[in-house]
Amino acid sequence: MRRSLIATAPALALGAAMSNRAEAQTESDDLPDATSAWTVFAPVPPPPLGFHDVKGKKLSLANFRGHVLLVNLWATWCGPCKEELPTFAALAPKLKSFGGLVLPISIDVDGVAAVRAYFELRGINNLPILVDPSGDDLDMMQTNGIPVTMVVNPEGKAVARLDGAADWDTDKVIGFMKHLAEGLKPKPDDFTQA
Numbered sequence: 001m002r003r004s005l006i007a008t009a010p011a012l013a014l015g016a017a018m019s020n021r022a023e024a025q026t027e028s029d030d031l032p033d034a035t036s037a038w039t040v041f042a043p044v045p046p047p048p049l050g051f052h053d054v055k056g057k058k059l060s061l062a063n064f065r066g067h068v069l070l071v072n073l074w075a076t077w078c079g080p081c082k083e084e085l086p087t088f089a090a091l092a093p094k095l096k097s098f099g100g101l102v103l104p105i106s107i108d109v110d111g112v113a114a115v116r117a118y119f120e121l122r123g124i125n126n127l128p129i130l131v132d133p134s135g136d137d138l139d140m141m142q143t144n145g146i147p148v149t150m151v152v153n154p155e156g157k158a159v160a161r162l163d164g165a166a167d168w169d170t171d172k173v174i175g176f177m178k179h180l181a182e183g184l185k186p187k188p189d190d191f192t193q194a
Contacts, residue, residue: 043157080165
């Protein structure tokens with residue numbers, strides 16, 4: 001059942017690309033600031049995501065507790081994912097200064113091989129290769145579509161979510177993540193557009 005959903009996922013992505021929002025996202029410059037599109041909420045336990053690193057080690061979000069996380073489900077065949085991935089790559093080194101991490105979890109059926117080839121072709125060398133070829137994390141996130149991104153605070157609680165592509169390399173995103181890392185409660189008005 002899961003494999004058939006993943007096999008039909010390109011069609012789902014194509015359908016999403018035909019919506020008004022996706023049509024407006026044909027260029028990276030056209031991606032909205034993530035803070036203008038995400039939903040910020042009171043801290044809640046995140047879904048129990050499971051994934052593997054490049055060496056096949058099983059991981060969960062608990063392995064990264066103590067860090068502010070941007071957790072993104074994506075795939076190499078997903079058009080909107082390809083548009084936003086460079087913004088994660090640009091953001092990753094900026095988050096490191098205060099312990100923030102970007103965790104891009106690919107749902108590609110070909111797993112590490114697909115992501116490694118994709119990263120090499122595009123010169124992405126500062127994001128970890130993390131995979132969930134079973135696609136089970138789609139169910140955990142209660143979505144059939146990608147990209148989907150979740151912000152997790154250092155205590156391991158989810159505090160924001162965005163379904164769809166956005167520009168994550170912005171001052172507002174960095175400010176929000178830094179507030180979380182410092183244990184401050186971000187003021188939603190500072191990180192969302194009215």
